[in-house]
Amino acid sequence: MPLRVSNGWPFIVDDPQPAARTGIEVRVYDGQNPATLIDIVARSRDRTWLDHRSDIGRGEFMVHASDEVLERHPTLLQSGNIVRFRLDGIDRFAFVITRRERVRVSAGEHAGAWIKVSGPGVLALLHTALLYRIGNTLDGGITRGTDNQNAGNFLSIMFDQAQDRGCLGGVTRSFDADVDSNNHPWADIFAYHERAGTTLLTTAKRLAELAVDIGMSPQLVFNVWNSQGVDRSFQTADEAPIILREAHNINALEVAADGDIVNTLLIEGADEALWAERQNATSITTYGRREGFLSLTNEDSDTYITQAADATLDHHASDAEHLTLEILDVDDHRPYANFGLGDWVLAPNEAGQLARVRIGSITVSEDAHGNPKFTVEVGTVLAEIEERFMRWLRRVGDGTLGGTAAGISSI
Amino acid sequence: MAITVTAPEAAAWTFEANTAPRVSIEAGLGFARLEVNVGVNIADTQEGYARNEVNVGVDIADERLGTVRNEENVGVNLADDRNAYVRDEMGDVNTLTPTPHIWFVWPEHGRPGQEVTIVGHGFGATQVTHDDARALLNELEMGIISWAQVAGTADALNANRQIQRGPPHTVTPEHQEIQATVPPNAESGLIFVDHNDPDA
Numbered sequence: 001m002p003l004r005v006s007n008g009w010p011f012i013v014d015d016p017q018p019a020a021r022t023g024i025e026v027r028v029y030d031g032q033n034p035a036t037l038i039d040i041v042a043r044s045r046d047r048t049w050l051d052h053r054s055d056i057g058r059g060e061f062m063v064h065a066s067d068e069v070l071e072r073h074p075t076l077l078q079s080g081n082i083v084r085f086r087l088d089g090i091d092r093f094a095f096v097i098t099r100r101e102r103v104r105v106s107a108g109e110h111a112g113a114w115i116k117v118s119g120p121g122v123l124a125l126l127h128t129a130l131l132y133r134i135g136n137t138l139d140g141g142i143t144r145g146t147d148n149q150n151a152g153n154f155l156s157i158m159f160d161q162a163q164d165r166g167c168l169g170g171v172t173r174s175f176d177a178d179v180d181s182n183n184h185p186w187a188d189i190f191a192y193h194e195r196a197g198t199t200l201l202t203t204a205k206r207l208a209e210l211a212v213d214i215g216m217s218p219q220l221v222f223n224v225w226n227s228q229g230v231d232r233s234f235q236t237a238d239e240a241p242i243i244l245r246e247a248h249n250i251n252a253l254e255v256a257a258d259g260d261i262v263n264t265l266l267i268e269g270a271d272e273a274l275w276a277e278r279q280n281a282t283s284i285t286t287y288g289r290r291e292g293f294l295s296l297t298n299e300d301s302d303t304y305i306t307q308a309a310d311a312t313l314d315h316h317a318s319d320a321e322h323l324t325l326e327i328l329d330v331d332d333h334r335p336y337a338n339f340g341l342g343d344w345v346l347a348p349n350e351a352g353q354l355a356r357v358r359i360g361s362i363t364v365s366e367d368a369h370g371n372p373k374f375t376v377e378v379g380t381v382l383a384e385i386e387e388r389f390m391r392w393l394r395r396v397g398d399g400t401l402g403g404t405a406a407g408i409s410s411i
Numbered sequence: 412m413a414i415t416v417t418a419p420e421a422a423a424w425t426f427e428a429n430t431a432p433r434v435s436i437e438a439g440l441g442f443a444r445l446e447v448n449v450g451v452n453i454a455d456t457q458e459g460y461a462r463n464e465v466n467v468g469v470d471i472a473d474e475r476l477g478t479v480r481n482e483e484n485v486g487v488n489l490a491d492d493r494n495a496y497v498r499d500e501m502g503d504v505n506t507l508t509p510t511p512h513i514w515f516v517w518p519e520h521g522r523p524g525q526e527v528t529i530v531g532h533g534f535g536a537t538q539v540t541h542d543d544a545r546a547l548l549n550e551l552e553m554g555i556i557s558w559a560q561v562a563g564t565a566d567a568l569n570a571n572r573q574i575q576r577g578p579p580h581t582v583t584p585e586h587q588e589i590q591a592t593v594p595p596n597a598e599s600g601l602i603f604v605d606h607n608d609p610d611a
Contacts, residue, residue: 003544003606003607004510004511004605004607005511005603005604006511006512006513006533006534006603006604006605006606007512007603008601008602008603009513009515009516009519009529009602009603010519010599010600010601010602011516011519011520011527011548011593011600011601011602012519013520013521013522013523013548013593013597013598014520014522016522017522179600182600183598183599183600183601184599184600184601185601230519230520231518231519231520232520234518236518236521236525237518237525238521238522238525238526239525
């Protein structure tokens with residue numbers, strides 16, 4: 001008799017633990033051949049990066065203008081090259097060089113001319129590819145997407161077509177039409193449409209605002225998850241819960257409430273018949289009517305418009321609370337090693353009580369001795385939901401108020 | 412027809428029915444999924460457990476575990492024995508071998524070598540032999556620490572959960588638990604339990 005097979009249950013294998021604390025290393029890779037290491041910048045300083053869930057983030061470092069590594073490789077810092085930050089032997093973040101500034105430092109041992117190198121995280125590479133017309137030609141239809149699909153189906157097709165046209169060299173993807181980057185089946189089926197001409201980055205971020213989490217690994221693997229991260233707020237057989245506690249591993253705690261409230265949306269669709277108004281009655285009662293204008297002129301599905309607007313308003317009715325925590329470098333509670341972006345951990349809320357929060361961003365800098373310093377931003381369960389839609393509303397809102405049609409990236 | 416479901420979080424949703432006679436309720440948040448099927452003849456069972464549930468007068472406190480605790484199956488004709496576990500819950504007409512069905516895995520993440528507990532039904536009381544029963548993560552075989560039948564008393568299980576200090580899972584029916592380890596070189600994916608006919 002053949003074996004009977006059960007249903008599948010999602011499981012996430014955690015990243016390996018770093019072997020030793022070796023600090024931050026800067027490695028520069030060729031932008032044309034992203035797997036090719038050009039050299040290691042051994043004498044850099046002020047190495048800093050912001051790793052943000054489902055967003056681009058940013059990185060920077062400084063190198064002395066007369067450093068021998070620049071003599072060996074005069075084009076080391078040219079735009080387009082990729083810088084990977086390696087923390088304790090494991091690549092944790094990468095950015096694309098887009099800016100070099102000469103900085104003169106006049107005091108102390110660092111006196112002299114320095115070059116400050118900075119740029120956006122490698123997720124920004126998706127900005128270099130567009131959604132093309134259907135059939136990857138100039139004479140196919142101009143609306144991409146269908147009413148019943150998942151994010152992986154849509155993004156994998158658009159990503160593959162972009163690579164067929166020669167874009168995104170060196171970038172791979174870890175998801176497909178069936179499973180996400182954790183090899184888990186896609187959770188959400190929805191209607192989604194974009195007009196040709198939209199960048200892949202804009203598309204991916206918009207999907208991230210509606211349904212999924214996105215990211216790009218330092219090795220340029222494009223990841224899309226149903227949800228990034230795991231729950232580390234519980235004791236398991238092998239590991240203690242991650243608890244960020246004042247007087248233990250939190251050096252500073254800052255609470256910010258984001259009160260950019262909109263409860264009535266006037267929505268512009270692709271044609272006059274698709275103009276719509278959506279409201280959140282509860283919020284209007286509490287805060288009074290606060291109107292916002294939303295341009296979705298690249299959207300011809302009234303289903304999608306209604307879904308997006310209602311979801312926004314449902315979760316945009318009150319202040320969203322965010323906590324910023326400066327983390328001391330304590331064993332078993334280290335960002336990246338013990339928890340990462342999207343993970344759920346325990347941290348004090350505004351009232352000082354421990355609550356489950358989700359890691360939204362990790363900022364890594366270093367002190368005068370070169371030791372890494374960590375700052376994490378977290379959101380509560382409610383704030384987590386609201387943040388997704390806050391990002392969406394702010395972006396389309398900015399685009400509208402600035403006179404730019406939504407769907408055109410501002411990057 | 413519309414059905415209102417009150418979720419554990421005290422939020423209420425109203426769901427429109429699909430075409431008669433099949434009525435489906437789905438919260439869409441991944442943890443509160445219900446289906447009510449009345450007078451169903453199901454030819455397609457690719458979604459398995461969720462499509463073959465007849466729930467009448469259900470009071471669900473926690474649907475996270477969900478597929479077998481609150482089933483009252485009346486006049487169900489299952490063409491595919493993948494769903495045979497449903498019949499076990501009926502208390503009668505149990506002619507098919509229960510299909511393995513995972514209710515939950517705890518914890519839901521870990522590194523190679525770490526221990527996870529797979530809780531479910533139809534696994535068989537023991538592993539018997541390697542070829543008869545195994546747990547797989549992403550097609551890699553997991554190391555088996557124990558494979559056991561567990562009596563279905565809620566109190567005992569709750570006490571067990573408290574010892575493990577895991578999530579507040581509550582399992583009332585008789586079930587099986589597998590203690591397994593994450594295989595070396597494993598990648599994230601789905602855990603499956605394969606099992607042969609326990610009576611064979």
